[in-house]
Amino acid sequence: MTSSLVIILIATGLLHRWPQLASYRRDTLFRTWLGQISRVDGSLHAVLALGLPVLLCLLLIAGIHIFPGHHLGQALFALAVLMMSLGPRELDPDLAALQLARTPVTQLQALTDLHDETMAQLAWEQASVAEAVAYAALHRRFGVVFWFVLLGPPGALLYRLSQTLGRDASLDLGPGQRKAAQYTANALDWLPAHLLVFTLAIVDHWDAVMNAWRDWRRSAGRAGWYGAAPGFLAAAVRCSSMTPGEGPGSAADAASDPALTAARLQQVFQRAWISWLAVLALIALGGWIRPLP
Structure with missing residues (x-):
């Protein structure tokens, strides 16, 4: 866990200091692989599309292990995978652009990004x-x-590719392929989205966030967890953005200015991110979870 936490801090620190590093992310190989299996339909397509890259990632980790100094090699490989997976665009610059948008054209562009x-x-x-x-x-x-903390580099890669496969409208997928891809992306969203909702409830407004979460669960039904996007997170964040606050980012101001909504939510998610890092640090100090191999 200690090595995972250090890798997370280094990756996010590098991307925060040099956001242009995100421009080196490419999914060309993944799209080429999707073209090779374009005739496969349904769930098998999602299994093949995601399974081979994850298998290759596992094989590379195993291959690095046989060399001297493999701990450093595996750490560098994990850092590279995590930096590639934290995307496809950087979050903070897009949030900043959203807050600075003043004309309809720039507002639409910022929201599109x-x-x-x-x-x-x-x-x-x-x-x-x-x-x-x-x-x-x-x-x-x-x-x-x-997923990086839970499964290491293969988990981060699996999550990133599943989101690309299930959410990227530019991919040429058939109806059966897209449905299976969306189900996979939604299923992998379920656990982190719930954990994020509970984190937002703690760092922002417990009653508003939890009430929104309960209302969504009552209205969504039993199949809502994988059949659709994690709407409970969107509902919770909408309520969080409207809860009373102080200063220019308060709910009264945010309701009349979406840019202030973005500013307020950026602060909320920054607190949530710090909370996650603090919990990981406590786990690392306690030695409750084994570190990456």
């Missing part, structure tokens, strides 16, 4: 901005880190 395929529509209003920020934070940071 933050937009996720899980959103039903784009609109420069408080609810849409809150939903966009929620999904972007989950898919670009919290979900990746959750």
Whole structure:
């Protein structure tokens, strides 16, 4: 766990200091592989699309292990995989652009950059901005880190590729392929999204967030957890953005200015991120989870 925490801190620190590093992320090989299995339909397509890259990742880790100094090699490999998976775009610059947008053109562009395929529509209003920020934070940071801590580099890679496969509208997928891909992406979102909701309840407003979570669960039904995007997270964040606060980012101001909604939510998610890192540090100090091999 200690090595995982250090790798997470280094990766996020490098990307924060030099956000242009995100421009080196490429999914060309993944798209080429999808073209090779384009005739496969349904769940088997998702298994093959995600299974081979994850298997190759495991084989590379095993291959590095046979060399002297393999601990450093595996740490560098894990760092590279994590930096590639924390994407496809950097979260903080897109949130900053959202707050600075003043004209309809720049507002639409900023929202488009933050937009996720899980959103039903784009609109420069408080609810849409809150939903966009929620999904972007989950898919670009919290979900990746959750699976990285749980399963190591293969987990981070699996999550990133599943989100690309299930959410990227530019991929040429058939109806059966897209449905299976979306189910996979939604299933991998379920655990980190719930953990993020509970974190937001602790760091922001417990009653508002938990009430929104309960209301969504009552209305979604039993199949809602994998059949659709984690709407409970979007509902919780929308309520969080409307809870009373102080200063220019308060709920009263945010309701009339979506840019202030983004500013308030950026602060909320920063507190959530610090909370996650603090918990990981406590776990590392306690030695409760084995470190990466």
